[in-house]
Amino acid sequence: MNLNFTYDVDSEDFTRAGEASADIKKKLKKMNVPHEAVRKVAIAMYEGEINMVIHANGGVITVSVNEDSITMVLADKGPGIPDVEKAMQEGFSTAPDNIRALGFGAGMGLPNMKKYTDEMHIDTEIGVGTTVTMKVNI
Amino acid sequence: MTVRDIKNLLSCETLWGEELLDRKVHTACGADMMSDVLAFVKDQSVLITGLVNLQTVRTAMMMDIVCIVFVRGKVPAKEVIDLAADNDIIILSTSQLMFESCGKLYGAGLSGGKHKNES
Numbered sequence: 028m029n030l031n032f033t034y035d036v037d038s039e040d041f042t043r044a045g046e047a048s049a050d051i052k053k054k055l056k057k058m059n060v061p062h063e064a065v066r067k068v069a070i071a072m073y074e075g076e077i078n079m080v081i082h083a084n085g086g087v088i089t090v091s092v093n094e095d096s097i098t099m100v101l102a103d104k105g106p107g108i109p110d111v112e113k114a115m116q117e118g119f120s121t122a123p124d125n126i127r128a129l130g131f132g133a134g135m136g137l138p139n140m141k142k143y144t145d146e147m148h149i150d151t152e153i154g155v156g157t158t159v160t161m162k163v164n165i
Numbered sequence: 166m167t168v169r170d171i172k173n174l175l176s177c178e179t180l181w182g183e184e185l186l187d188r189k190v191h192t193a194c195g196a197d198m199m200s201d202v203l204a205f206v207k208d209q210s211v212l213i214t215g216l217v218n219l220q221t222v223r224t225a226m227m228m229d230i231v232c233i234v235f236v237r238g239k240v241p242a243k244e245v246i247d248l249a250a251d252n253d254i255i256i257l258s259t260s261q262l263m264f265e266s267c268g269k270l271y272g273a274g275l276s277g278g279k280h281k282n283e284s
């Protein structure tokens with residue numbers, strides 16, 4: 028089995044942020060992927076999807092499902108992350124007040140993504156964009 | 166306890182899910198920042214929050230949360246309730262504050278679950 032799904036993540040409408048993650052969660056459930064793996068993928072992808080919307084003007088998410096793992100690649104053409112180590116720290120956030128008022132900006136997204144996945148890698152270049160690759164073993 | 170117990174303890178109005186009130190909950194999480202909620206994973210939990218937007222429901226969907234309690238008398242927009250309904254998430258609203266609501270539920274025996282650094 029090897030299935031791929033691609034989502035365009037639009038940053039114009041914040042109310043739609045998370046639709047891709049919700050859709051993947053439904054699909055994985057239907058495919059009888061174990062509950063724990065589904066939840067890990069859903070949470071990690073949702074955090075990444077929200078980050079693309081609030082920090083990077085949207086992007087593209089590709090999800091590949093195999094027998095033994097699920098890989099998510101979140102690619103954006105946003106501003107890039109100047110200091111990845113710092114960004115990975117719990118509580119570090121550059122989110123402005125208007126984003127905090129929407130419930131985001133605790134600085135917990137990237138740490139959560141790391142915590143819920145078995146592998147995570149961030150490729151980023153200032154002014155070019157960021158690609159986050161995450162893998163969850165089934 | 167059941168969602169009905171929560172409804173009674175906090176004098177909530179049921180905005181959606183009247184027929185699901187006998188569902189069981191074991192743990193609760195109170196937060197206004199969604200990533201703080203997403204850091205906490207437990208089965209059959211209830212989310213107590215003052216954040217009333219679509220992302221509150223999406224967060225609950227990702228985590229398989231049974232019920233959302235909106236505090237401080239907040240009433241969500243129809244689209245928020247509709248998304249919860251589509252996903253079988255019960256929506257309650259109470260006029261009580263976050264601190265009071267959490268205190269009452271904790272006092273009645275709901276646990277906070279474990280922090281991620283505990284095993």
Ligand SMILES: Nc1ncnc2c1ncn2[C@@H]1O[C@H](COP(=O)(O)OP(=O)(O)OP(=O)(O)O)[C@@H](O)[C@H]1O
Pocket residue numbers: 074078079082083103105106107108114115119120121122130131132133134135136137138157200201
């Ligand atoms: N795709 C991205 N492009 C550019 N910067 C990013 C991206 N993702 C994260 N960042 C930067 O890293 C910081 C930390 O991200 P993280 O997801 O941990 O926290 P947050 O998004 O600020 O808040 P939270 O996720 O708790 O709502 C962000 O504030 C932002 O500065």
Ligand SMILES: [Mg+2]
Pocket residue numbers: 074077078131132135136137200
């Ligand atoms: Mg984030």
